[in-house]
Amino acid sequence: MLRMFLFCVNFVTFIERLKSVTKVMKYTDYSLSDHTKIKLYKQLLLPRLIEEKMLILLRQGKITKWFSGIGQEAISVGVTAALHPDEYLLPMHRNLGVFTTRGIPLSRLFSQWQGKANGFTKGRDRSFHFGSQEHKIIGMISHLGPQLGVADGIALANLLKKNKQVTAVFTGEGATSEGDFHEALNVASVWNLPVLFCIENNGYGLSTPTNEQFNCKDLADKGIGYGMESHCIDGNNILEVYTRVNALCSDLRENPRPVLLEFKTFRMRGHEEASGTKYVPQELLDTWEAKDPITNYEAFLLASNTLTADAIALLKAKMQQEIEDELQISYQEEDLPLVPEKELADVYAPFTYKEEAPNLTTENIRLVDAISQSLKQAMEKHGNLVLMGQDIADYGGVFKITEGFVAQFGKERVRNTPICESAIISAAMGLSINGMKAVVEMQFADFVSSGFNPIVNYLSKTHYRWAEKADVVIRMPCGAGVGAGPFHSQTNEAWFTKTPGLKVVYPAFPFDAKGLLATAINDPNPVLFFEHKALYRSLYQEVPTAYYTLPLGKAALLTKGTAITIVAYGAAVHWALEVLEERPEIHADLIDLRTLQPLDTETIYHSVKKTGKLIILQEDSLFGSLASEIAALVMEECFEFLDAPVQRVASLDTPIPFSKILEHNYLPKDRFLKALLALLAY
The missing domain is CATH 3.40.50.970 (Thiamin diphosphate (ThDP)-binding fold, Pyr/PP domains)
Incomplete structure (x- = not known):
């Protein structure tokens, strides 16, 4: 009533x-x-x-x-x-x-x-x-x-x-x-x-x-x-x-x-x-x-x-x-059950890696060629893949990685963009939502700061929030050593390795770059793919000619030894190799991370437990970097196996200078040998 x-x-x-x-x-x-x-x-x-x-x-x-x-x-x-x-x-x-x-x-x-x-x-x-x-x-x-x-x-x-x-x-x-x-x-x-x-x-x-x-x-x-x-x-x-x-x-x-x-x-x-x-x-x-x-x-x-x-x-x-x-x-409806494992599992969209083995025919090519080849073969494999970036069409990009792509794939799939990183990264997300794949080229990794928000707040969080994939790869030409100064030289991977939902790949060799980029494009999760500019045309390797994949999250053991573990990635891998070649008496496990997120902690821990000593070499500046995170993880997980404090060697905590003398001083290459010898003698 x-x-x-x-x-x-x-x-x-x-x-x-x-x-x-x-x-x-x-x-x-x-x-x-x-x-x-x-x-x-x-x-x-x-x-x-x-x-x-x-x-x-x-x-x-x-x-x-x-x-x-x-x-x-x-x-x-x-x-x-x-x-x-x-x-x-x-x-x-x-x-x-x-x-x-x-x-x-x-x-x-x-x-x-x-x-x-x-x-x-x-x-x-x-x-x-x-x-x-x-x-x-x-x-x-x-x-x-x-x-x-x-x-x-x-x-x-x-x-x-x-x-x-x-x-x-x-x-x-x-x-x-x-x-x-x-x-x-x-x-x-x-x-x-x-x-x-x-x-x-x-x-x-x-x-x-x-x-x-x-x-x-x-x-x-x-x-x-x-x-x-x-x-x-x-x-x-x-x-x-x-x-x-x-x-x-x-x-x-x-x-x-x-x-x-x-x-x-x-x-x-x-x-x-x-x-x-x-x-x-x-x-x-x-x-x-x-x-x-x-x-x-x-x-x-x-x-x-x-x-x-x-x-x-x-x-x-x-x-x-x-x-x-x-x-x-x-x-x-009952209150939401707390399942911590499910919370972590839902950060990334499910991805089952499918291995496509390298063919036996190889050619000696540069890093820049391997990346270009991988992109081209991915475009052939995925008809729904769109490339976007400044000057990447007829001009072929500032590093000429997409040169000739327009003739093969057309301007609809190889798209010059206005200078507006945020809108283009967001548009890449829109392509993914509507059933396509996208690869965005940052002209320089430094410029990604203009598109930071959609990466760390949209792409990274979408699957965890409502189970939608972000099938986007962002290519990041990065790194110092070429006299490009504060705005064209950063290796800014640490901005993204700490953001749940993103994957970060950083190859040091042409072979790895080609296979890892292919997998990154297959992966429905957002991937930041770092490519060191100083290695683009200075580094050659025998690389299989056909399409192949390599797994993300798996490091490579480049040298084996029992005295010390060296962890590095990108250009730092080659600095470490130079030192080991000059000092053959140093018996070291040299680990090339290749993928920074997910991080292959298993390989790191296994090596540290064997050698008892760890030194981490990176190009990025030290404070708040990946080296700091690895050091903390090893201290937590392998403390009883350590015979000395973990050492980190990195660039100075300053912006990257232009002058060759100042840039050389900024980079940790020369400081690495001194730190390595001191740790061996500890």
Whole structure:
């Protein structure tokens, strides 16, 4: 009886509210059928009712955080309804209507928000920070910007597949100030990618009003600088949103190009519920409350006799019951079990190494040739592999590794990029999401800092968060010894070896480089592949001519001895070899790591337990480096076998100088022999 009484009270309140609606919004039929108009209403209503329930649960402590999209539902629903079910959407945290319109089971959404196993992230991330390939939804990360580049990559894959599909990506007005926004728009325009860039201009970035964020009348004007079509749309008018986006999508499927859409709307609640809205003038809230997308649309449907008040009230009651039923399903789900082994196992996507043995025919080639050969053979093997980088097409790259590739594979798969590392790395992730493989060439490893965010916050975390692979290899020409100075000489592998989810490969020989690169491309996980520039053309080796693979995470024992263990990688391997060749009386195990993550600790520990002494030689500067990590691991695991302290020999903790004299002093090559002899004599 109480429920029925409350229903009657709410029904009367509902009718009175409809009568008081000021006709501040104008609707036209847009030649839509009543069926479509009613369907849009149902899709519009559901996220509002869910939100109202979530606000109650938030106050009850049953969910921990909520980013409200109340007042903005028409954008999410209208855009989603205009796209085909197999077209990708990249929403943000106020786009609940995207998820509900795509038909995601409510019980799974409720489990996600409670951190339960039936959610999409197994309790590892919150709110809408997840994706679902089944529903072609790719969720956001808190850094906002990278998803715009990811949309570029998804759209590029659609172009290459010639499937006439559109991709829609959402962002807020605040994120249009981020560099990723501008990079992604530029790439999409240059490549004519069928992307809808949807800006929800809702008035505030947390508490910062729009007039303190940008100095232009309309954000749509930002498209002009990129030669991009752009439009302003009333984001509270569901019929306008759906009709205009639907028409654009139909056109873009036949005439691919990016379009920038600015949806004018307002955020009626705080950035998140704890923030409140005290900083918003009341008259502004009142103005936009009068433009509420649901109340106004209800009034239109009633006035046009498309729906009756009874039908609307019953529809709301039915949806509210569905919400309660689905909540009960999530409530009955047991709390997430803690399985530490599973947490570690899920950091990387499963990969079963398949050995393809080297052929017997070899040729004496340089490191640069081995890498080029491996790339070319991988392109032949994987028809879905795309190479991207600055000047890699007709020019062949600054190191000429891709010279001649355009003639064989075409510019669609060997793509020159603008100078925008972040957007291109994000686009590589988008290619992976849409079923392709990507290899990105950093012109110099130093420049990866401009694309650092998508590597360490998107590529590395995606599989752990929601079980999506990141089938991306980033080639990293690196290293000193060539007089290139502070910005073209770094060997910055330690930036990435400490980031869970990334794999890091660093070959020292042409044979290893060719086989390891082939495996890195086969691996569905993100791989940073370091290539030492000083070795590119100075180092020759007999290398098999055909395609072959080598396993990641397996070091090579180059020399054997019982007196001491030397661990090195990259150019440092050759410095150690020179010393051992000059001092044949030193009987050492020389281990070339080849792969830094995963690290072959088994080979290191086995050698140290035999020799009792360990020295680690690297080109990177010392503090916080891989050498420090290896030293700590050996101290923990092999302490009782050590006859002397572990020694680390590395470059100085300074930027890399240009002068040959200063650079030589910076590098540890000369200091290595002295440290080696001292450790042997300990």
